[in-house]
Amino acid sequence: MIVIYNNRLLRFLSPWFPGISGITLFPFIILRKEIRGTAEAHITINHERIHIRQQVELLLVIFAVWYVISFITGRARGLTWYESYRSIIFEREAFDRMHDLDYLKQRRIFSFMNYRKKFW
């Protein structure tokens, strides 16, 4: 994985989420430059590394299609932007486990499937 701190690139890749700390497009993790060297960076990188693992497991394309369809479905169900984003199965796993910096060492393949149950 390659970590890049670049606010402009981050805004370009996620214009709908101005407050976002990072985005992952295998093998790149793009982060907001203000978080470099902070405790938040470790957690955000861990969050994004979970996405890298998911993307590899789903050959990137399946991940991307699933992610977008899931987001659109959430919006169609009447969820807000933020709720739709947080309800995506991949985000649920990443947000749930990002504080456990050892998570990826023992994570099993397709573990995001444990997060199928909707909470909205």
Ligand SMILES: [Zn+2]
């Ligand atoms: Zn995420």
